[in-house]
Amino acid sequence: MRFQLTHSDPKSKARAGEITTGHGVIKTPIFMPVGTAASVKAVHQRELADDIKAQIILGNTYHLYLRPGLEIMEKAGGLHQFMNWHRPILTDSGGYQVYSLSDNRKIKEEGVKFHSHIDGSRHLFTPETVMDIQRTIGADIIMAFDECTPYPCDHRYAWKSMEMTHRWLRRCIDHFNSTGPKYKHEQTLFPIVQGSVYPDLRKISADFITAQNCEGNAIGGLSVGEPAEMMYEMTELVCNILPYDKPRYLMGVGTPANILECIALGIDMFDCVMPTRNARNGMLFTKNGIINIRNEKWKDDFSALDEEGTSFVDTYYSKAYLRHLVISKEILASQIATIHNLSFYLWLVTEARNNIMDGTFTDWKNEMTAKVAQRL
Amino acid sequence: MRFQLTHSDPKSKARAGEITTGHGVIKTPIFMPVGTAASVKAVHQRELADDIKAQIILGNTYHLYLRPGLEIMEKAGGLHQFMNWHRPILTDSGGYQVYSLSDNRKIKEEGVKFHSHIDGSRHLFTPETVMDIQRTIGADIIMAFDECTPYPCDHRYAWKSMEMTHRWLRRCIDHFNSTGPKYKHEQTLFPIVQGSVYPDLRKISADFITAQNCEGNAIGGLSVGEPAEMMYEMTELVCNILPYDKPRYLMGVGTPANILECIALGIDMFDCVMPTRNARNGMLFTKNGIINIRNEKWKDDFSALDEEGTSFVDTYYSKAYLRHLVISKEILASQIATIHNLSFYLWLVTEARNNIMDGTFTDWKNEMTAKVAQRL
Numbered sequence: 099m100r101f102q103l104t105h106s107d108p109k110s111k112a113r114a115g116e117i118t119t120g121h122g123v124i125k126t127p128i129f130m131p132v133g134t135a136a137s138v139k140a141v142h143q144r145e146l147a148d149d150i151k152a153q154i155i156l157g158n159t160y161h162l163y164l165r166p167g168l169e170i171m172e173k174a175g176g177l178h179q180f181m182n183w184h185r186p187i188l189t190d191s192g193g194y195q196v197y198s199l200s201d202n203r204k205i206k207e208e209g210v211k212f213h214s215h216i217d218g219s220r221h222l223f224t225p226e227t228v229m230d231i232q233r234t235i236g237a238d239i240i241m242a243f244d245e246c247t248p249y250p251c252d253h254r255y256a257w258k259s260m261e262m263t264h265r266w267l268r269r270c271i272d273h274f275n276s277t278g279p280k281y282k283h284e285q286t287l288f289p290i291v292q293g294s295v296y297p298d299l300r301k302i303s304a305d306f307i308t309a310q311n312c313e314g315n316a317i318g319g320l321s322v323g324e325p326a327e328m329m330y331e332m333t334e335l336v337c338n339i340l341p342y343d344k345p346r347y348l349m350g351v352g353t354p355a356n357i358l359e360c361i362a363l364g365i366d367m368f369d370c371v372m373p374t375r376n377a378r379n380g381m382l383f384t385k386n387g388i389i390n391i392r393n394e395k396w397k398d399d400f401s402a403l404d405e406e407g408t409s410f411v412d413t414y415y416s417k418a419y420l421r422h423l424v425i426s427k428e429i430l431a432s433q434i435a436t437i438h439n440l441s442f443y444l445w446l447v448t449e450a451r452n453n454i455m456d457g458t459f460t461d462w463k464n465e466m467t468a469k470v471a472q473r474l
Numbered sequence: 475m476r477f478q479l480t481h482s483d484p485k486s487k488a489r490a491g492e493i494t495t496g497h498g499v500i501k502t503p504i505f506m507p508v509g510t511a512a513s514v515k516a517v518h519q520r521e522l523a524d525d526i527k528a529q530i531i532l533g534n535t536y537h538l539y540l541r542p543g544l545e546i547m548e549k550a551g552g553l554h555q556f557m558n559w560h561r562p563i564l565t566d567s568g569g570y571q572v573y574s575l576s577d578n579r580k581i582k583e584e585g586v587k588f589h590s591h592i593d594g595s596r597h598l599f600t601p602e603t604v605m606d607i608q609r610t611i612g613a614d615i616i617m618a619f620d621e622c623t624p625y626p627c628d629h630r631y632a633w634k635s636m637e638m639t640h641r642w643l644r645r646c647i648d649h650f651n652s653t654g655p656k657y658k659h660e661q662t663l664f665p666i667v668q669g670s671v672y673p674d675l676r677k678i679s680a681d682f683i684t685a686q687n688c689e690g691n692a693i694g695g696l697s698v699g700e701p702a703e704m705m706y707e708m709t710e711l712v713c714n715i716l717p718y719d720k721p722r723y724l725m726g727v728g729t730p731a732n733i734l735e736c737i738a739l740g741i742d743m744f745d746c747v748m749p750t751r752n753a754r755n756g757m758l759f760t761k762n763g764i765i766n767i768r769n770e771k772w773k774d775d776f777s778a779l780d781e782e783g784t785s786f787v788d789t790y791y792s793k794a795y796l797r798h799l800v801i802s803k804e805i806l807a808s809q810i811a812t813i814h815n816l817s818f819y820l821w822l823v824t825e826a827r828n829n830i831m832d833g834t835f836t837d838w839k840n841e842m843t844a845k846v847a848q849r850l
Contacts (some may be wrong), residue, residue, distance in 0.1 A: 136798060144790070149499040166773070173774050174794065180788055293832040351816040397542070398549050400556075414520070414558055418550065422512060429516040432805055 099287040109460035111364035114451045117236040118452040119188045121282030126366040129443045130156045138183045140432040149409045150440040154186040156369045159193035170233045176236030176281045189237040194246045225269035236281045246291045249323040255295035263292045290318040304339035316347040337364035354470040358463045371442045377435035380424040387472030396421045409441035475662040485836035487740035490827045496616040496659030497562045500529045502742040505819045510534045512557045516808040524655045525785045526816040532745045536571035545824040552612030552657045557599035565613040570622045601645035612657045618646040620666045625699040631672035639668045654821040666694040672703045680715035688747040713740035734839045749819045753811035756800040763848030772797045
């Protein structure tokens with residue numbers, strides 16, 4: 099993997115760059131649609147590429163490990179082949195889902211024992227097995243196994259957890275280095291900064307992560323319920339420590355405004371279920387604000403879904419039509435709203451990038467963060 | 475509406491023709507995908523046109539009347555505008571759904587009182603209101619209000635019901651003739667032959683329907699649980715009475731083999747929820763037989779979904795991938811399987827038409843009906 103920074107904003111820490119992977123180039127800052135179980139819900143892969151213009155998607159290791167499972171994944175020749183998506187993929191470590199979805203999880207130094215949320219079967223994730231699983235899935239960028247602390251979390255627990263995450267990271271790196279990719283493309287390991295909302299811990303963790311000298315770095319444990327200001331404070335603190343010339347990935351963030359603010363702090367990569375999950379509940383993100391399409395006010399509004407939108411659904415379908423589909427629980431509602439929201443998210447980061455390249459990012463960002471958070 | 479017969483099969487009653495409507499030409503024999511609530515479930519309208527190559531779709535009057543309702547439909551400028559589908563549409567009369575879905579329905583000479591299956595609200599469908607509703611929806615072809623008798627049904631009930639359907643038809647025709655289209659295209663009314671599985675009643679009904687001299691005619695009350703042989707027998711009997719130079723629509727039929735057999739009997743138009751509904755349960759129709767993709771045998775079959783299929787999903791996705799999506803309840807599973815099944819149904823009727831034009835229909839049909847019914 100190569101990362102080349104090409105532009106930086108004069109009034110903020112925002113930067114534009116290019117990540118080159120075995121499956122092509124990712125222009126940063128970038129948003130990664132979440133494709134949990136080998137599918138970005140409700141969209142075809144060709145829509146993801148041609149309409150949404152996704153440059154990289156995220157797969158969830160926990161879900162893929164449980165279903166379809168590693169045997170199928172390996173026989174398929176990895177996730178790219180399995181789902182017929184030939185642009186870059188990033189997989190998380192499975193840690194977050196083990197804590198949030200599985201039953202009876204037990205965290206020990208060795209790793210995490212848990213029961214599948216699907217069939218109750220028993221499993222063990224360790225730093226080593228999680229590297230092996232991600233080798234088998236074959237994503238271009240893979241994540242270290244960490245503990246994602248909840249919010250709130252007391253300082254003592256956050257410290258102990260962070261230290262274990264650091265020990266696990268060493269084991270991840272060792273195991274990653276002692277194994278090779280299973281398919282014909284390179285894989286890159288990103289470590290994860292933890293430390294909850296404590297500046298002292300975040301500093302220790304960012305220093306430790308920086309010292310590992312990996313090709314890219316991530317910030318985890320945020321966007322778990324803490325106030326946005328706290329998230330920005332931690333992000334800023336960590337970005338000021340992490341190496342300038344490596345991509346920075348803020349995990350699980352966020353709203354359009356969150357993304358713009360964190361680009362301004364020096365983040366290059368984002369993922370979040372919000373555009374896809376909220377789409378399935380009838381919430382649309384637009385450059386002029388947020389639409390709850392279930393609202394009665396849209397029932398006879400036959401104007402285009404989003405006159406200024408960039409994807410085909412925005413002018414093909416009307417607000418009244420989408421509202422009808424949502425109210426009627428038609429599958430097409432999820433399809434339309436997902437294409438709209440993801441296209442908007444990709445437009446947003448592309449436009450952020452264009453403004454960084456033009457030197458106009460900060461003014462544009464300040465105007466845009468106010469607009470995108472309005473309720474329409 | 476114009477109907478031109480262009481070819482007929484030398485060894486059967488199969489025929490090829492063209493129906494010209496205000497929204498373009500339909501080449502017959504044709505299959506109409508069912509778009510119950512202003513959406514063919516799980517497919518975009520552009521997929522319906524470009525990938526599935528649907529020439530006409532069906533809307534359900536009962537559903538559209540309840541949701542989004544007539545006020546929205548009229549403000550939208552009719553169903554074509556509302557859903558942005560500009561090829562022909564046919565609407566049923568709502569009768570079938572009133573009997574099968576609503577609560578507390580009461581059938582009287584005036585019409586049918588029923589409670590909505592959505593919110594329990596009370597409604598009355600009469601031949602006159604159903605004509606008005608279909609004027610407001612604005613389909614190119616609209617159906618007379620009938621009673622669709624269940625199977626089994628005793629001869630006395632079937633007779634009385636058929637006679638009421640005939641009286642209702644006269645009221646439909648009178649009301650249709652005394653009103654005009656609400657939008658800028660013509661509408662055509664098809665009457666429906668009833669009579670359950672009784673040859674004497676079917677003959678009376680076919681004679682009565684023929685005497686109305688409508689632009690096209692339909693056969694209802696079949697495919698409701700009776701043996702296929704009985705359906706073929708009734709279809710043959712009725713086709714031999716209905717005018718040769720008018721399109722014949724067999725409502726609610728059926729499996730690929732049913733469709734081919736009924737094309738051989740002289741049917742021009744079909745609709746059925748089978749390709750769409752069964753798609754959502756993981757059943758795929760192919761020219762070589764039926765696949766239940768949930769079956770364990772497909773879990774590591776990475777071959778194309780349907781090597782001989784005509785739509786993009788057939789070679790884009792593998793059997794193992796679709797199985798995974800179905801098992802994981804991913805929305806994309808319904809999207810893929812629906813495009814596949816509808817594309818197959820449209821391929822089937824197009825190929826039937828080509829064979830009729832080439833004079834090879836009967837041999838082709840005999841070979842194909844055996845193949846398509848196999849379990850793979």
